[in-house]
Amino acid sequence: MPRVVVKSQQNGPNLVFVDGKVSTALCRCGHSAGKPYCDGTHAKVEFKAPAHETVILE
Ligand code: FES
Structure with a gap:
């Protein structure tokens, strides 16, 4: 199963990481x-x- 982490950037978007790589940036x-x-x-x-x-x- 992939590891999925959402890192909310200071003053910015939610970056979605899948297995350590940025998958997308959500507003x-x-x-x-x-x-x-x-x-x-x-x-x-x-x-x-x-x-x-x-x-x-x-
Ligand atoms: S967080 Fe970047 S446009 Fe909204």
Whole structure:
């Protein structure tokens, strides 16, 4: 079974890692034009949030 970890970047998206490699970047600021994916808009809107890590599957 793959190891899936979500690492919320400080002031940025949720990076989804599968077996240690970035699989995708999901928007958590709510402003991406391409939801559910991050398009970089978080920087323009000066999104602020702490970093966080969650293990989904091991
Ligand atoms: S987190 Fe990057 S656009 Fe929302």
